Amino acid sequence: MSRLFEPMTIQSVTLKNRICVSPMCQYSTPDGVAGDWHMVHLGSRAVGGAGVVMVEASAVSPEGRITPDDLGLWNDRQAEALRPIAAFIRRFGAVAGIQIAHAGRKASTAAPFKGGHPLSPSEGGWQTLGPSALPFGHYPSPRSMEKTDLDKVRNDFRASAQRALSAGFNLLELHLAHGYLLHSFLSPLSNRRTDAYGGPLENRMRFPLEVVRAVREVWPDSLPLWVRISSTDWVPGGWDPEMSVELCRRLKTEGVxxxxxxxxxLAPDAVIPLGPGYQTGIAARIRREADIPVVAVGMITDPVQAEHVLVTGQADLVSLAREMLRDPYWPLHAAHRLGQAVDWPDQYERAKPR
Incomplete structure (x- = not known):
């Protein structure tokens, strides 16, 4: 059997293959409530044969949105709208996952296809939050979070996790990456606090680990909990792979x-060596040194490439983003390319290559 199509069991959940649809923001929700677009967008990836279909970053609070058009999970109406989508994903054999997030100092912007600029108050913008009053590039400065803010965000993540469970998701991912709130606590470039949440690595990890702990209070041990991290800021003096290994060791002890x-x-001026599989080397190091299963992501487009990542032990699963936008049926086509027999939906069976 192709490694890419080998099942994998995580806690009580079995993935039919090692292919994941990355959480990809669609910026297409009024009031944070999923609608027809999400049913079709996510449902087609489930029909297309992925093992995990991950719903985009869903804000745990209104101020945690990247844009006014972000999906949300801060109220029950939003959870109810996601329920039929999660059910459809499961119906076609995929694991229904959802990522919950807070955008921190990168919040309050227009959607990328609406310009992507920071929003002024007259455009509906809002005050952003961060560990310190340090802006992201030319964005407005965030407000440095006080104890009441920390308590609220911790509780918001816990409540969103509970709503994800009630909506029928059987995999939850916490967003600790891409310069958003929890990542900004980790990086010394964005966290200049002088209290228990800033300074040495142990302190900078404290708040993200508290959030993980709060989520684990309501998310069952029997269901998988994933964490997306930025394994490096790609900037000297910033968050780096060594710190990531230590964080992942701690995350494992917290039930991740x-x-x-x-x-x-995290840094708008970072020089990133983009190329096919450019992040898999760091993923392999985390897998080896932190002794925890890892998803590799980043410009993975070809089935042979994905198979190679898994066979060589660089990761346990692969996650595809833009390639899945180009081809919702990538897993079915990959199976044919690798000579792997997989079931097609009954409705599409007549089109299966022979």
Missing amino acids: DVIDASSGG
């Missing part, structure tokens, strides 16, 4: 099952 190893997003 899988690390989704991305990178970058």
